[in-house]
Amino acid sequence: MDAALGPPEAMADSEGDLTPMMSQYFELTRRYDDALVLFQVGDFYELFCEAAEAAARICEVTLTAREDSTGRYPMAGVPIDNAEPYIEDLLDAGYRVAVADQVEDPDEVSGVVDRAVTRIVTPGTITEDELLAGADNNFVAALASDQVERRATERTSGDSREYTGGGFGLALLDVSTGDCYATSLDDETRVRDELGRFAPAELVVGPGVAPDRFADEAFVAEYDDSAFEHASARERVASYFGSVDALAADAEVRACGALLSYAEYTRGGEGHQRLEYLNHVTRYDPREYLQLDAVALRSLELFEQRSVHGANGTALVDVLDETACALGRRELTDWLRRPLVDREAIEARHDAVGELVGDPLTREELHEHLRNVYDIERLVSRVSRGRANARDLRSLKDTLDVVPEVRGLLSNADCEKLRDLRAELDDLPEIRDLLDSAIVPDPPQELTEGGVIRDGYDDDLDALRETERSGKAWVDDLEASERERTGVDSLKVGNNAVHGYYIEVTKANTDAVPDDYQRRQTLKNAERYVTPELKEREEEIVRAEQRAQDLEYDLFCEVRDRVAAEAERMQNVARALAALDALASFATVAAAHDYARPEVGGDGIHVEGGRHPVVERTEPGFVPNDTDLTDDRRVAVVTGPNMSGKSTYMRQVALIVLLAQAGSFVPAADARLRVVDRIFTRVGASDDIAGGRSTFMVEMTELASILRAATDDSLVLLDEVGRGTSTTDGLAIARAVTEHVHDEVGATTLFATHHHELTADAERLPDAVNLHFAATRTPEGVTFEHEVSEGAATASYGVEVARTAGVPDDVVERARELLDAPEPAAEEDTASERSEAATSDDGAASSDLAERLADVNVAELTPVEALNVLNDLKRDI
Structure with a gap:
C-alpha cells in the first residue's frame, strides 16, 4: 500500500487555508491511514491527491483535478450506485477501503455536510453479494500466541523464566453468515494446516506473532494490539456468547475477542457496530476431523485443480456438487474440508445418503423444494445489520414457506439423521405470517420509494394512502371539469417536482382563463396556473405522501427488527437445510455414478x-x-x-x-x-x-x-x-x-x-x-x-x-x-585395472577396507548412514 495518502506537503503546510470539506477529508485520511478513504460528495465517492492517483490507476477511472485556495491537486471518483466493482479492484490491489458517507441531510444543513466512516471493507469482512465469491465462505481469522499471555503471567508472579512454547489460539469468522470457530494449535505447522484448510481471506495477528510467518497463507492485516489483551477480549466474547466457557484456552479467548473487535470495527469504523446476529462460537479440536494440510488440499485438488495449459480443470467439489442452494454448497465444502473421524457420525451420514439413494422420488422432491431456498444465513446477517431491503425479507419469507414442505417429505424418514434434521426445521409461523401480512409480494428495490408495506397492515398508513389516492383522483378529474368550465379543449393538468401541480393553457387561449387562476410559470407557448382549491389539494396530497413514506419506512424497520430478534432460530433452520442439501447432493451423485456405500x-x-x-x-x-x-x-x-x-x-x-x-x-x-x-x-x-x-x-x-x-x-x-x-x-x-x-x-x-x-x-x-x-x-x-x-x-x-x-x-x-548399448570395452578394461590395482601392494588396500568394515557398528547406524558407508566403500573399491 502507498505510504502517503494524506495531503501533499505543500497543502499540509497551509492546512488552515483548506476548505471545510477538504479539512474533513484529510482528517479522515489521517484517522484511517491504513486505508483508502472513499469520501461521499453528492452522488460520487471522491478521492484526492496520492489516493486519487492510486485509485485512477487501479480502477481505470479518469483522473481529474480540484482547485481551491491551496492549489490544484488530483481528484478521482466512482459513482456511489455502482461502487462495488471499484471497491473490489482496490481490495485485489491490496488496499483496505474506508467508506465515508454523508451522515446529514444536505438540505437541512447550512455549511459543510458532516461525513463519517460507516464501514471499512477488507478482504475478510466483505458482506456485499457483489463482492463475495459465490456461495463459499469468506473467513477472516485472528491468531494469538499463548507465549505473550504466559510471559505476562510470569512477570506478574515474579517468575523470570523465559517461556519458549509455541502454542496459538486461532479464531475464524465469516461475517456474511455468522459462522464462527475457535481452536488451539501447538505450533506454526499446525497453524498453517488450519489456515490452509479454511483459506481465510484475511488474518489479523496479535502481539508476539510475526506477520510475515503466515503471509503465504492469507492477507495479513494490522490491528490494535490492545484488542488481544485478555481482559478486554474476555469481556467482548462474554458479551456475545454469555460467557467464555465454550473456549478452552486463554489464547482462544484473546483470538476470538480480537476477531470480534476487528469485525465490529469494519462494520462501523470508530463506532464499532455490534454483530447482533452472531450468537454462538463453535470450539473444535482439529483432531476431531480428518486433518488435511495445505499441501494435501492442493495435491488432491479438492477445491481447485491446477491449471493445465492455462485452463482450469475440474476439482473434486465440482463433481460432487449437486446442491440446490447456497447453504448446501457451503455445507458440502465444509464436509470435504473437515471429514469426520468418529465412526458413528460417519455412519449416520451414510444412513441418510443410503435412504435418499433408495428413495429417488423423495430425493428429487427434496431437491426441487431446496431450489427455492435463498441464502438465509446471509439474509439474516443483512437483516441484523439493518441493511436488508424489502426484497430480502420476501426472500426470507419464501424460504420459510419451504420448511413445512420439507418437513412433510421427511415425515416417514427411517434413519436417525434425517429424523433429527426434520426436528430442527422450525418453520417460524409467526415470522412467516408477519412478513406475509406486512411486505408486498414484489416490493421495489429502494425502501425510500414507498410501496413496500401491504395495504391493511397499518390503519394509519392506509388512511394516509387513501387521502393521497382521493386527492390524486380529484386532480385526475380536474382536467375534464376545467375544460368544460373554460371551453379550452387543449387545457391540461400536470405535475412536476419543481412547481408541483398546475393547469396549463396555451397562449392562444389565455383570454379564456377564469379570474381565480393564479399564474405559476410562463413557458414559451403556454402559461401555467394554479387555483386556490388545487393548491389546497396539492398540499394535502404532498403532506399525505410524505407522511406515508416516513411511516412506511418506520413500519418496515419495525418489521425488520422483529425478524432480527429471531436470528438464532433462523440460523438453526439454515443449518438443517444446508445439511439436507449436502446429503441429497451426495445421494444424487451416488445414484447417478454408481457409488457404493463404504x-x-x-x-x-x-x-x-x-x-x-x-x-x-x-x-x-x-x-x-x-x-x-x-x-x-x-x-x-x-x-x-x-x-x-x-x-x-x-x-x-x-x-x-x-x-x-x-x-x-x-x-x-x-x-x-x-x-x-x-x-x-x-x-x-x-x-x-x-x-x-x-x-x-x-x-x-x-x-x-x-x-x-x-x-x-x-x-x-x-x-x-x-x-x-x-x-x-x-x-x-x-x-x-x-x-x-x-x-x-x-x-x-x-x-x-x-x-x-x-x-x-x-x-x-x-x-x-x-x-x-x-x-x-x-x-x-x-x-x-x-x-x-x-x-x-x-x-x-x-x-x-x-x-x-x-x-x-x-x-x-x-x-x-x-x-x-553395452558398456564400452575400454571402460571395462579400465575398471578391471582399477580393481586389480586396488587389491595390489601386498594386500594393503584389502586390509584397509577390512579394518574400516570392522570399525562399523551396524546396530547404531541409521539407514541413511549405512547407505552412505556402503557407497563410500564401493567408490574406494
Whole structure:
C-alpha cells in the first residue's frame, strides 16, 4: 500500500487555508491511514491527491483535478450506485477501503455536510453479494500466541523464566453468515494446516506473532494490539456468547475477542457496530476431523485443480456438487474440508445418503423444494445489520414457506439423521405470517420509494394512502371539469417536482382563463396556473405522501427488527437445510455414478473396482483398480512407466477414504475402510524461488513434516521422493524413507517410484508389498494398461514416453542407442585395472577396507548412514 495518502506537503503546510470539506477529508485520511478513504460528495465517492492517483490507476477511472485556495491537486471518483466493482479492484490491489458517507441531510444543513466512516471493507469482512465469491465462505481469522499471555503471567508472579512454547489460539469468522470457530494449535505447522484448510481471506495477528510467518497463507492485516489483551477480549466474547466457557484456552479467548473487535470495527469504523446476529462460537479440536494440510488440499485438488495449459480443470467439489442452494454448497465444502473421524457420525451420514439413494422420488422432491431456498444465513446477517431491503425479507419469507414442505417429505424418514434434521426445521409461523401480512409480494428495490408495506397492515398508513389516492383522483378529474368550465379543449393538468401541480393553457387561449387562476410559470407557448382549491389539494396530497413514506419506512424497520430478534432460530433452520442439501447432493451423485456405500472402521483399506471420482468423468474408458492394504501390507511400493496411472491411483485411494469419512458413498464396487486421522501427500514438483528454496528443498521440507507428524492411523502418499538430487543421494533417501515409514511410523503408505531398487526393499520388509502398472511395447509404441497388479515393474519406458510427448526423432533414437548399448570395452578394461590395482601392494588396500568394515557398528547406524558407508566403500573399491 502507498505510504502517503494524506495531503501533499505543500497543502499540509497551509492546512488552515483548506476548505471545510477538504479539512474533513484529510482528517479522515489521517484517522484511517491504513486505508483508502472513499469520501461521499453528492452522488460520487471522491478521492484526492496520492489516493486519487492510486485509485485512477487501479480502477481505470479518469483522473481529474480540484482547485481551491491551496492549489490544484488530483481528484478521482466512482459513482456511489455502482461502487462495488471499484471497491473490489482496490481490495485485489491490496488496499483496505474506508467508506465515508454523508451522515446529514444536505438540505437541512447550512455549511459543510458532516461525513463519517460507516464501514471499512477488507478482504475478510466483505458482506456485499457483489463482492463475495459465490456461495463459499469468506473467513477472516485472528491468531494469538499463548507465549505473550504466559510471559505476562510470569512477570506478574515474579517468575523470570523465559517461556519458549509455541502454542496459538486461532479464531475464524465469516461475517456474511455468522459462522464462527475457535481452536488451539501447538505450533506454526499446525497453524498453517488450519489456515490452509479454511483459506481465510484475511488474518489479523496479535502481539508476539510475526506477520510475515503466515503471509503465504492469507492477507495479513494490522490491528490494535490492545484488542488481544485478555481482559478486554474476555469481556467482548462474554458479551456475545454469555460467557467464555465454550473456549478452552486463554489464547482462544484473546483470538476470538480480537476477531470480534476487528469485525465490529469494519462494520462501523470508530463506532464499532455490534454483530447482533452472531450468537454462538463453535470450539473444535482439529483432531476431531480428518486433518488435511495445505499441501494435501492442493495435491488432491479438492477445491481447485491446477491449471493445465492455462485452463482450469475440474476439482473434486465440482463433481460432487449437486446442491440446490447456497447453504448446501457451503455445507458440502465444509464436509470435504473437515471429514469426520468418529465412526458413528460417519455412519449416520451414510444412513441418510443410503435412504435418499433408495428413495429417488423423495430425493428429487427434496431437491426441487431446496431450489427455492435463498441464502438465509446471509439474509439474516443483512437483516441484523439493518441493511436488508424489502426484497430480502420476501426472500426470507419464501424460504420459510419451504420448511413445512420439507418437513412433510421427511415425515416417514427411517434413519436417525434425517429424523433429527426434520426436528430442527422450525418453520417460524409467526415470522412467516408477519412478513406475509406486512411486505408486498414484489416490493421495489429502494425502501425510500414507498410501496413496500401491504395495504391493511397499518390503519394509519392506509388512511394516509387513501387521502393521497382521493386527492390524486380529484386532480385526475380536474382536467375534464376545467375544460368544460373554460371551453379550452387543449387545457391540461400536470405535475412536476419543481412547481408541483398546475393547469396549463396555451397562449392562444389565455383570454379564456377564469379570474381565480393564479399564474405559476410562463413557458414559451403556454402559461401555467394554479387555483386556490388545487393548491389546497396539492398540499394535502404532498403532506399525505410524505407522511406515508416516513411511516412506511418506520413500519418496515419495525418489521425488520422483529425478524432480527429471531436470528438464532433462523440460523438453526439454515443449518438443517444446508445439511439436507449436502446429503441429497451426495445421494444424487451416488445414484447417478454408481457409488457404493463404504463400510468404515475396518483394519485396512480394501477397495474393489475403485475409481478416481474426477478422472473417471473426464477420461473415457477409465480402468477401475482394486486396493488391498492391511497391517501386514501397509507399505506399497508402486512402480511402472510414466503415464501408466501411478499418481492417479494413489490419489484415487486417498479420495475414496476422504469421501467415505465426509459421509459420501464412494466410486467403487465395494469398499471396507479403516478410519484415518490424517492424509499426507508428497506429490508433484514445486519450488519457492522467492523464499530461496529449490524444488528439492521444498520436497524435503514437506517430507520432513510427514515423517514427524504421521501416525499408524495416517494415510501417506509419496510420489518420486528423492528425484531432485543425484541418483545416488535420491535412492539413498528413498530407501531410508521406506524403511523409516515401515519400521517407525507404521502409516498406511503408497510410494510411487522409478527407483526400482526399492522393490527389493519391499520384498525384504515384512509388511511391505510391490505393486506395478504394466505396459506393452509394440512396434507402434507403448500401450499402457492402467491396471495395477502385484509385483514389480520390469521397465520404465521413459524413451517411449519421450517419443509420445513429441521429442525430436533423432534425440529419441540416440537415447535408445545409449540405453541399449553395452558398456564400452575400454571402460571395462579400465575398471578391471582399477580393481586389480586396488587389491595390489601386498594386500594393503584389502586390509584397509577390512579394518574400516570392522570399525562399523551396524546396530547404531541409521539407514541413511549405512547407505552412505556402503557407497563410500564401493567408490574406494
